Amino acid sequence: MRVAPQSIPDVEGFVTSLVRNVPGAVYRCDVDAAFTMQLLGDEIERISGYPASDFVANARRTFDSIIHADDRERVHREIAEALAADEPYVLEYRIVTADGEVRWILDRGLRAVDAFGRECLDGIIFDVTHRRLAEEARLRSEAAAARAAELEASRARIVAAADEARRRIERDLHDGAQQRLVAASLALRVAERRLMESPESAAMMLVRARTELEAGLEELRELARGIHPAVLTDHGLADALRALAERAALPIRIECRVAGRLAPGVETALYYCATEALTNVVKHARATHARVCIEPGEGVVALEVSDDGAGGARLDGGSGLSGLEDRLAVLGGILEVKSVAGRGTVLRATVPVA
Ligand SMILES: Nc1ncnc2c1ncn2[C@@H]1O[C@H](COP(=O)(O)OP(=O)(O)O)[C@@H](O)[C@H]1O
Ligand SMILES: [Mg+2]
Numbered sequence: 001m002r003v004a005p006q007s008i009p010d011v012e013g014f015v016t017s018l019v020r021n022v023p024g025a026v027y028r029c030d031v032d033a034a035f036t037m038q039l040l041g042d043e044i045e046r047i048s049g050y051p052a053s054d055f056v057a058n059a060r061r062t063f064d065s066i067i068h069a070d071d072r073e074r075v076h077r078e079i080a081e082a083l084a085a086d087e088p089y090v091l092e093y094r095i096v097t098a099d100g101e102v103r104w105i106l107d108r109g110l111r112a113v114d115a116f117g118r119e120c121l122d123g124i125i126f127d128v129t130h131r132r133l134a135e136e137a138r139l140r141s142e143a144a145a146a147r148a149a150e151l152e153a154s155r156a157r158i159v160a161a162a163d164e165a166r167r168r169i170e171r172d173l174h175d176g177a178q179q180r181l182v183a184a185s186l187a188l189r190v191a192e193r194r195l196m197e198s199p200e201s202a203a204m205m206l207v208r209a210r211t212e213l214e215a216g217l218e219e220l221r222e223l224a225r226g227i228h229p230a231v232l233t234d235h236g237l238a239d240a241l242r243a244l245a246e247r248a249a250l251p252i253r254i255e256c257r258v259a260g261r262l263a264p265g266v267e268t269a270l271y272y273c274a275t276e277a278l279t280n281v282v283k284h285a286r287a288t289h290a291r292v293c294i295e296p297g298e299g300v301v302a303l304e305v306s307d308d309g310a311g312g313a314r315l316d317g318g319s320g321l322s323g324l325e326d327r328l329a330v331l332g333g334i335l336e337v338k339s340v341a342g343r344g345t346v347l348r349a350t351v352p353v354a
Pocket of ligand 2: 276279280318321
């Protein structure tokens with residue numbers, strides 16, 4: 001502070017008008033557990049709903065008592081740290097007003113010495129509730145925007161995966177059943193031509209046509225099973241997993257602790273989690289056996305696939321597990337991986353159930 005040489009400073013009057021006009025509650029308080037106020041500006045009433053006289057010398061209540069219980073310990077600690085470092089403090093914390101409302105305040109202060117030579121705190125308290133609420137709203141809307149962007153990206157991946165699946169089916173049909181039907185049709189045409197002059201040769205061609213048709217039929221069945229196993233639709237998740245385990249290249253124990261059927265979408269998603277996880281076990285884990293467990297939780301159902309293999313599985317390691325994450329996200333579910341090198345892998349998919 002600078003004072004003009006020719007003026008006679010009326011420090012007390014100056015301080016009084018400052019205390020009245022500053023848009024915050026000026027204070028001087030003891031360094032004690034109550035923050036006992038020696039002096040407190042009237043602005044505190046607008047901020048807290050309690051008159052300043054309530055707090056001065058702890059007449060009716062202590063300032064400490066209106067600090068939000070969750071912030072109290074931090075306020076004391078941060079002030080003590082600032083005093084120890086002989087530095088001013090700037091704190092933001094919550095108070096509970098006379099109406100029971102929670103308000104955010106900004107408290108700036110520093111160590112001072114009072115007229116008795118005792119250590120005290122001089123500071124000023126501002127109401128920053130509006131700014132805090134605006135900040136919180138901004139953070140919330142940013143988080144919502146991030147979630148929306150992630151959802152958008154996962155939709156795009158789902159569409160891409162569906163396109164890829166369709167292309168694969170088209171290739172399988174083209175290279176499999178379609179070739180068989182073409183061969184059968186050719187054999188039938190030859191048989192037709194030879195029917196009169198060479199009935200024996202025609203009969204051989206009919207046999208060939210039948211063989212091709214049977215093989216084509218089997219390939220179509222196989223393809224349909226891959227697209228959506230009939231046993232899943234007809235008998236549910238546990239049976240579909242048992243059928244999967246029977247065809248697998250290593251021993252798999254299936255444990256199902258969920259009675260009855262789940263929603264079709266949930267069953268399908270968990271089934272594909274199991275098939276991808278077990279394919280990974282065969283492809284990557286060098287395990288001796290695996291276990292699949294379906295268990296109910298609070299409002300959720302979880303599918304866990306564990307193996308005793310090499311470990312080292314990562315959600316971002318390929319397209320399989322991240323595809324599962326997307327599939328589960330659509331249902332509000334999550335995928336977790338615990339996989340330590342040399343200690344096997346546990347994959348856990350959790351999906352909410354209505
Ligand atoms: N059960 C497992 N044991 C060991 N490693 C695994 C296992 N599952 C997945 N991984 C590792 O995590 C990576 C990611 O898996 P995934 O997303 O399914 O991709 P990929 O198409 O390679 O199977 C795999 O490439 C593999 O290195
Ligand atoms: Mg995989």
